[in-house]
Amino acid sequence: MRTINYGIIGCGMMGQEHLRNIALLPETRVAAIYEPDAEQAQRSLAIAPDAEIVSSVAALLAIETLDCLLVAAPNHLHVDLFEEIARTRPLPLLIEKPLFTSSEQVDRLRQLEASYPAPVWVAMEYRYMPPIQKLIDEAKDATGGITMLTIREHRFPFLPKVGDWNRFNRNTGGTFVEKCCHFFDLMRLLMQSEPVRVMASAGQDVNHLDEVYNGETPDIWDAGFVIVEFENGTRAMLELCMYAEGSRYQEEITAVGPKGKIEAKVPGPGRFWPEHLGAAPVPQVIVSPRNPPGPVTIDVPVDATALAAGDHNGSTLYQHQKFVEVVRQSGVPEVTLECGRKAVEMGLAAQLSATTGQTVDLTSH
Structure with a gap:
């Protein structure tokens, strides 16, 4: 079984919870992290010491070994980041809720929903x-x-x-x-x-x-x-x-x-x-x-x-287990962009x- 390499965008409180749960998955690792806050980046390295800390989203997306991405940045950045990923390197994506924050962003999200070529899983942890x-x-x-x-x-x-x-x-x-x-x-x-x-x-x-x-x-x-x-x-x-x-x-x-x-x-x-x-x-x-x-x-x-x-009753781990299987098998996410x-x-x-x-x-x- 090949190792799945995650790239992480945003490693504040929720991003670090994702890091702890990814560390529990077999043949899965965090390869790279983009976190602009220096203190949070250092805390992230304490959880994922083998990860490479990069200085931009572009630098992260340029890492060839990545198999999938996680976006756990602040809410209002989600659509911008999603669009940058779609333009640059549309890998399988786990994106934190909420997908967007205002009605003005709905059309942009619908365009991504119609055109993104890889699986996208919206992180609705409570289901799990x-x-x-x-x-x-x-x-x-x-x-x-x-x-x-x-x-x-x-x-x-x-x-x-x-x-x-x-x-x-x-x-x-x-x-x-x-x-x-x-x-x-x-x-x-x-x-x-x-x-x-x-x-x-x-x-x-x-x-x-x-x-x-x-x-x-x-x-x-x-x-x-x-x-x-x-x-x-x-x-x-x-x-x-x-x-x-x-x-x-x-x-x-x-x-x-x-x-x-x-x-x-x-x-x-x-x-x-x-x-x-x-x-x-x-x-x-x-x-x-x-x-x-x-x-x-x-x-x-x-x-x-x-x-x-x-902090979510184990659900973050169970969600990642299912997401990694989607990445390995090019499967269909249970929580779709439409759901989000x-x-x-x-x-x-x-x-x-x-x-x-x-x-x-x-x-x-």
Whole structure:
């Protein structure tokens, strides 16, 4: 089995999580890194000491031994970087979410979607968290077909990032794009239908109000609700609170249908769990049939090595395992550019709805 060589563009907090997980894959290595921040570049070398640090994207793309690329740069750079890669050397690509940050970029993304000649996998890690994967696998049988879906995330505030780029909507696309495109992707996946209307209410209630960067106060929201209606008549709701880090579970996903209910309960990163409370919670899936009634709780533990390699319940490792197989076999990604684009379009619609107080119709998009 030949070694797969990654080139990495962007190695801040999430990029370094990718490095730790790539290091766990057999016959796979990080060959080169482009990270313009010197401190983050040195931290990256501590994780991937054999990687070559290069001074530009062009220099990275010129390395002949590369087999694939990972883009983990700040959100607002994704489309520009994608276009540069497409022009210069369109290798198989794993690109972090969100794919883009504004409606003005949609046409550019669609052109890339139509013309990029190699596989592109959008990094929707939440699909691959073991408890969420189990819910996805069993939802149809447990519910008899989902009619209602609720996703609740009660978590810690946005973490500091290089240059504080994630404090401002112009860089992130807004909280419903940056943080929540994962959840809109899960909605489409579970409902097996396309969204037609989005209604949202959100705001900046608690976090970052006393922070100032170059004379500016952050404008990212920290709480909100989103309701989505789908073509097939089903409905989904997102509840987000980013000042609820004292919660036992960070994500709670509930799917309901005529046969019953299935829930996934996912704890946050173990490094944030208070030591005085002992071991961090184990993820769970709970199946509650209507007939005969009675919930069944199933623990879904995550492999300790995968858990220790990042903040996403092992999902980054499982995602890379599948992506590397696509690279080796010229396969088809499970999370396509279309998936990534539509998740962002839903997030942008939620941002617009919460800003205007109006329902956003997606059927005209």
